[in-house]
Amino acid sequence: MSLMTMIVKMSEGLGKTCAIFFLTLLFSLPLGMIVALLRMSKVKVVSTITRFFITVIRGTPLMLQLLAVTYGPYYLFRANVSRNKLIPVVIAFSINYAAYFAEIYRGGIESISIGQYEAAEVLGYSKFQTFMRIILPQVIKRIMPSVTNEVVTLVKDTSMAFTVSYQEMFTIGKQIANSQTSFMPFVVAGVFYYIFNAIVDYLMGRIEKSLDYYR
C-alpha cells in the first residue's frame, strides 16, 4: 500500500476523530461546571458523592471507562451493544473530561477573592448575576492555560476509541499497520495529531490573548 493510499484511508477517519473531539468538548465543558458546582455544594451529601465520583473517574483508566460504557449495558442488562459506537464513546469521553474540567473550574472559582462576591452583594447583584457577570469571566481567564492542556490531551486521547473499535483515524491506522506489517501508519497518525494540536494551540492562544486586556 502506497503512503498516499494510507494517508487517504486514515483521513477518512479524521471526521470521526473530530466528532469525538468536538462533541466531547460540547458536553464536557458545561457538564464540568455542573459537577464543579455540585462538588462545592454546601449540602455535605452532595459534595461528598460528587467528590467520590470525581476520584473514581480520575483514578481509573479512560480505556476502562470506554469499555464499561460501550459493553457494560450488554453484560448488565443483555442490552444490544449500540451499532453507532460514537454514542458510548462520546458519553465516556464527556464524563471523563467533565471530571477533569470540574476540578479546574473549582480551582478557578476558589481563587477568586471573597471581596468580589461581597462587592457584588452590596451593589445589589443577585447570586446568579454575581456568578455570571463577575465570577465566571474572571474564572475563564484564569483557567485558560489548564483548559488548553486538557484540550491538547483530548486530541491525543481520541485515539483511545480504538479499544472499542470505533473507526476513527487511529483505529484505521492501527488496522492498516497490522495488515501491512508497517510502522508507517503510526507516523502518519503522529503527524495528524501534531497538526491538529498545532491548530488547537493557535486557537487557544488567540482566546487567551483576547482576555489579556486586564490582570
Place this chain on the structure above:
Amino acid sequence: MADFNNMESMGGQKARNILAVNALRKAFGSLQVLKDISLHVEQGNVVSVIGPSGSGKSTLLRCISFLEKADGGDILYDGQYAVKDGVYATKAELNRFRTRFGLVFQNFNLFPHYSVMKNITEPPMIRGENREIVTERASALLKKMGLEGKENAYPCQLSGGQQQRVAIARALALNPEILFFDEPTSALDPELTGEVLKVIRQLAEEKMTMVVVTHEMPFARAVSNRVIFMDKGVIVEEGHPEQVLGSPQQERTRQFLRNYQR
C-alpha cells in the same frame, strides 16, 4: 468650644437618623465581637470609628451592610427596621435596604474585567436604571473624583488611590443615603492617602452622611461630627472629635491614642 452634646441637634429640631443601631450583637463561635453596640447617624453627619485592631470595627460595618449576620439587636435605616431583635427583613426588603447605603472596602474590590465606566454603571443598570442617565451620572462622578479621561481604563491600569476613588464613585452611583468606609486608605501607599481623604472630605462638605472606620486621626478630627472609640466589641467613648481625640475621658481611649502617636 460650645456644648458638644448639643451640636448634633442644631436648632433644636430633631434630625433624621439615616442609620440607627440598637444593642447589636455578633459572635464568631465563642468570640463575642460586638457586644450590644448602639449608635445612630443623623442626616448630613460624619461619624468616625476608631479603635485597636480586632475591636470589631469591620464587623460592625459588615453587619450594618448585611455582609455579616448579626445575632441580635436592631438595624434601622431612616426609621425602618431592616433587622428587628435579630430578625431580618425578607430578602427582597433587604435588597431594597441595600440601595440606601454604599460600602467602600479597604482593598477597593473593583471588578478587574470591567472598565472604570462599566464598574460604575453596571450596578445601577442591574437595578433597572436607564443606560444614558447612568452614564451621565457616572461621568459627573468621575469628574468629581478627579478621574476624567479614565472612563475606558481598567482597574489594573490605575494607582491604588485612583482605584479607591473609582470605588467611591461606584458606591455613589447608586445614590445612597449613607456611605460606609472601612479603612479606605489603609491599603494605599502613604503618598496616595491624601487624594482619597480629599474626596471624602469634599463629600463631607456636601453633607453626605458617612461612617468612616479609620486610623487617620487628623482626618477624623477635621471631618467628623462625632468620633466613636471602640475596644473589644464595645463603644468605650463617643462624642465630638475634639473631645474624644483631644481630651478623652476614658483611660482606654487615652492609652489607645498614646500608643497611636508613638
